[in-house]
Amino acid sequence: MSEYGKEVNAAITAFEKRVGSTRAAYAEELPLACETAHQPLFLPTPGYYLKALLCEKLASEKKGQGVYGLIDNDLSLFASLRQTHLPALNKNGSTAIGFKISSTDEKKAFNFIPKPSKEEWENALEKISDSYEKDKTRELTEILWNAYNRGCNLAEVNAFSTARICRELLQTKTLFFLYSDLQETGAFGAACEKLADRNEEVVREYNSAISTTNSTMKRLSENETLFWCQCECGAKATIWKQKEGFVAACASCGKKAEFYDVKREAKKISPKAVARSLILPQVLGTTAYVSGAGAFSEDEGAYGVVAFKLAKALGWPMPETFVWRNKDYYSSRTRSAAFYAAKKLFPNISPKPLEATAFLATEVEKLAKKVEKYRTTLAEAKASQKRDEKTIQELKASIQAEQNKLTAATTAFELLKKNYSVVDLCSSIGWSKAKDDWTAALRKAPTVNREYFTEYSTQTLH
Numbered sequence: 001m002s003e004y005g006k007e008v009n010a011a012i013t014a015f016e017k018r019v020g021s022t023r024a025a026y027a028e029e030l031p032l033a034c035e036t037a038h039q040p041l042f043l044p045t046p047g048y049y050l051k052a053l054l055c056e057k058l059a060s061e062k063k064g065q066g067v068y069g070l071i072d073n074d075l076s077l078f079a080s081l082r083q084t085h086l087p088a089l090n091k092n093g094s095t096a097i098g099f100k101i102s103s104t105d106e107k108k109a110f111n112f113i114p115k116p117s118k119e120e121w122e123n124a125l126e127k128i129s130d131s132y133e134k135d136k137t138r139e140l141t142e143i144l145w146n147a148y149n150r151g152c153n154l155a156e157v158n159a160f161s162t163a164r165i166c167r168e169l170l171q172t173k174t175l176f177f178l179y180s181d182l183q184e185t186g187a188f189g190a191a192c193e194k195l196a197d198r199n200e201e202v203v204r205e206y207n208s209a210i211s212t213t214n215s216t217m218k219r220l221s222e223n224e225t226l227f228w229c230q231c232e233c234g235a236k237a238t239i240w241k242q243k244e245g246f247v248a249a250c251a252s253c254g255k256k257a258e259f260y261d262v263k264r265e266a267k268k269i270s271p272k273a274v275a276r277s278l279i280l281p282q283v284l285g286t287t288a289y290v291s292g293a294g295a296f297s298e299d300e301g302a303y304g305v306v307a308f309k310l311a312k313a314l315g316w317p318m319p320e321t322f323v324w325r326n327k328d329y330y331s332s333r334t335r336s337a338a339f340y341a342a343k344k345l346f347p348n349i350s351p352k353p354l355e356a357t358a359f360l361a362t363e364v365e366k367l368a369k370k371v372e373k374y375r376t377t378l379a380e381a382k383a384s385q386k387r388d389e390k391t392i393q394e395l396k397a398s399i400q401a402e403q404n405k406l407t408a409a410t411t412a413f414e415l416l417k418k419n420y421s422v423v424d425l426c427s428s429i430g431w432s433k434a435k436d437d438w439t440a441a442l443r444k445a446p447t448v449n450r451e452y453f454t455e456y457s458t459q460t461l462h
């Protein structure tokens with residue numbers, strides 16, 4: 001257990017009480033061994049829940065427990081905090097279900113966003129349950145209503161439903177806590193102070209890590225720190241180191257606050273993404289971490305790589321890190337409709353989702369090339385000195401026919417390939433079957449040692 005065992009226990013216990021669980025506090029059980037983290041999202045894709053499954057497996061291998069930190073005090077910029085996507089036979093291949101927040105609220109921490117009105121919540125839940133057989137969504141709907149009634153803000157509603165889905169529908173033992181609760185105990189203070197003491201070095205190494213990774217992350221300015229200060233207006237203020245002490249400047253309301261002691265202000269201070277990776281293992285006392293693949297992808301900023309490079313430069317220990325990349329193949333009501341639309345075009349298409357997706361990928365490519373080739377021929381025919389109107393009309397008709405096929409094949413392909421809300425998969429095949437399939441796939445998964453993490457890679461056929 002870390003020296004913050006008491007604070008961590010308080011945050012976990014506070015969460016358990018509010019989520020309505022009768023589970024005993026973790027201190028009486030096994031030590032925390034593996035950590036994972038995410039903003040509390042509204043019914044996102046399965047990967048968000050798979051973090052809990054992998055976390056539990058790794059923790060049990062280390063004879064300890066898994067813990068899922070829900071970053072409820074992050075900024076409210078992502079649509080996935082308040083919107084989920086189900087498949088639909090339209091040109092986007094999906095329909096969004098969720099809630100709008102004002103542009104003023106987007107600048108606030110997520111735990112400052114009010115929950116939607118009862119009517120809005122009811123409408124969203126009805127749209128979900130109307131998309132499936134009633135008894136397939138009954139348990140989920142009960143969990144969502146319970147979370148709605150208990151949560152004081154949208155972040156809590158999502159966090160409570162996440163915990164109960166993981167516990168009751170996916171049968172995981174993973175513990176949960178809210179970052180705002182842990183921050184409230186002051187547990188981040190000492191580690192934040194350690195980084196703040198070396199801020200000049202931190203800025204230099206952080207920027208150097210960014211420049212060597214093609215990361216799209218913003219460089220730190222001179223004296224900028226890796227922490228936020230929670231402003232009273234709800235927004236998060238950047239903290240700057242001064243000659244003596246610090247100043248937090250809120251870009252939203254313009255308020256400035258000066259302070260001298262990071263530890264004393266710890267209840268207001270939270271680490272940004274890179275600092276989170278360095279600080280949380282120390283606070284939780286964990287030696288393994290389940291990360292999302294995006295943290296190491298340059299398209300998404302590669303903040304995981306920046307964290308590892310910064311830690312190395314500072315001589316700061318990092319946990320053993322794991323990523324589970326999974327692709328689900330399953331049949332749902334809308335996916336079947338997409339499949340049968342494709343079967344009209346390609347009667348020989350395999351009914352197996354994996355084979356059908358691969359087949360459509362090839363067909364889409366072939367059709368696109370065909371259309372392109374017709375277009376070139378048409379352009380040549382138009383430019384020819386012996387311009388033949390009949391040939392031109394025939395070519396135009398052929399282009400139209402192939403283009404129609406291409407559009408239909410692309411729609412079906414996108415629908416079979418895309419990741420949707422966990423609701424689509426689990427309301428179609430059942431939560432316990434989904435979990436069994438994932439567990440079986442993970443058990444057989446080959447592991448690949450990447451530069452910064454160990455990767456489990458699975459294709460789950462449900």
Ligand SMILES: [Zn+2]
Pocket residue numbers: 231232233234235250251252253254255
């Ligand atoms: Zn402010």
